[in-house]
Amino acid sequence: MDEPTLTTTPADGPPANGGATSSSGSTSTSGSAAPHRTATVPHGEPILEVDELQMYFPVKSSGIIRRTVGHVQAVDGVSFQVPAGGALGLVGESGCGKSTTGRLITRLLTPTAGAIRFEGQDIARLSPRELKPVRREIQMIFQDPYTSLNPRHTVGSIVGAPLEIHKVVPRNKVLPRVQELLEIVGLNPEHYNRYPNEFSGGQRQRIGIARALTLQPKLLVADEPVSALDVSIQAQVINLLQDLQREFDISFLFIAHDLAVVRHFCPEVAVMYLGKLVEIADRDTLYNHPHHPYTQALLSAVPDVKQAAIGGRRDRIRLEGDVPSPINPPSGCRFRTRCPLAQEICAKVEPPLLQIGPHHKVACHFAGEVGQHPTTPISASVLGVDEQGNQKPEAASTSELGSQPGFSDTWVDVHGHRGGSGATRSS
């Protein structure tokens, strides 16, 4: 009874990125690049484009005159795209800014800089009045199903409120629509008169999903939608979200810290660390050929059930210490204080988010697969600095490198020293 009832696509249908059919030519892999099988990555027009998004929260001094003494650099220059009908996963540890990014996109927060282009329209600076139509298109699913539902409202009024606020249907049609939505998310439509406390955690999350679906949004920002649920319930909710995505062609920004869940749900995954994107790629590349040391450490830290057959602990890349404070992040590369590869250049020059494959961008001077990191910085020539990170006098820094949200048809070939072709390869 609690099973999702909405399955129209058979389980063996196309993978999660149901809506995307078009595939442009740049998936052709060539040369010495690692084998990429990226045919499943949707290549449609991006529904959402985030460009150099920045959110600095002021830190005030204590006392009577509360001056701003610093900023929490929660999100700093993040750029990515969410393809229409696709799903982008955003992973990272707590405090890395992934939830803030979600809240900026839903405009629960106003960014301090940068653009959020939703269907071509920049919504970063819209006033609340101008935002109202946008809110119909972008909805959010929250992490905690216990605190994100008003305990004093019935399920019917929670799910029906958006309909009344946006006057989508006449008043007497609200209830039938609410019941329809409850049925879609696998709840008993007769339960519209109950209160949230009468439902279990998984059912409450379904209520939250029904509320997000009410206005038939085009983009859903799901902020840790399953992390508060028990494992057996997690799978139910993930399956429901996948069904909804196929059925209604909804795009997802899926924010989570659970790497396995993100991999299962999202054809494209971005990794954040301390307010910056460190790596973004299609899921096969990211999970099988991660090039950033942080992504590699993150993946190796996930405990694996299959280890039971071998016994003992898995070999992992050990990271020492904790994430530094975002108020005063390290100079240069923000990961360098915990990075096993860090060298002089890492403290001096911030690594740009370089595209190194058809669907792969990474922000590391020494990007490479585990055990095959290059000894000389790959970004030095592009940035116009020498190997210690000192600015070369003749080369002007090309600051725009890698800041574009999408992927381009040309990329820096980091495997060039193996294959021996030029620094830039076009497909």
Place this chain on the structure above:
Amino acid sequence: MTSHDTTASPATSAPVPRPSSSDALLSVRELAVHFPTSDGVVKAVDGLSFDVHRGKTLGIVGESGSGKSVSSAAILGLHNPARTRISGEIYLNGVDLLTLSSEQMRKRRGREVAMIFQDPLSAMHPYYTVGNQIIEAYRVHNDVSKKAARERAIEMLDRVGIPQPDRRIDDYPHQFSGGMRQRAMIAMGLINDPSMLIADEPTTALDVTVQAQILDLLQDLQREFNSAVIIITHDLGVVAEMADDVLVMYAGRAVEYGPCKEILTHPEMPYTWGLLSSVPDVKGDTSARLVPIPGNPPSLLNPPPGCTFHPRCVHKDKVPGDLCWTVEPRLEPGQRGPGHTKRCHLTNPDDIYATEVLPEVAPGLVEES
């Protein structure tokens, strides 16, 4: 199909399948924890038995409300006796903890058996410095001066990997990061060198890289102090990497119990199958759908008759008659020898697992054995 387990001899002429309870450090027998409420009796834990040996780790797995934490609180004697009915036996070092007075229990708590809680922010008092809380834990059991206790606390904080322990000891819990708070909790738990350590979801609130650090630390300390550890978690991956034995709980009962490798590679209980198949794999096929366990965990006020898992079990049709609906199965050895017990009526779980469940769970597991 042959197990390389030494206990798999079919003629069970008492080959001592698991070491008898006498040499186990902690031995729990038929533990039941019931809470009488105005709505009826909540049977949070029923008929629970397990052993933990020195230097070994037992992983207890289950969903919220399955009785994992309630049973560990019973071992520590943390339940309010006026509101709880506890029966059974809990032997620690040969002494039945349930027969002790609260004064006697207090002497053992922290000294012989200590606990690491899930959420170090709420388990530590926000009003006292981390150091004072650790010092207090030490001085309760040891008649030493404040100065000596402080030195010992600094030593412990250093041992668990807190940088500049002589300075950080005077910080308040909120000044620590999540991982450091958990380290401080571990320091507090281990300062009296307990022989038994219970870690209740020690890493659930932590990020994966920090989780790996804490698990490393727990393992190092266990080796150093040769203590017995119970690790309570819902993460099968953590269990796979940490535990020697696994106890799977559902609705207050043990439903499967045995060596970790055995349970996770050849599970025989449909609930364990469900747990394995509902978690996506970091390496698995991404186009495959997850196979959730249908429905919700039962109410412990009014558990279903027969097997408590039958309302959610997809394999109950394979049991003849209405056995699953009427008779509660006993926790007994299945096809794979006496070391591996399960609470299920299925007579050929290995075949069902190999043919129906394993292809769904993870094809990677097939290669082993």
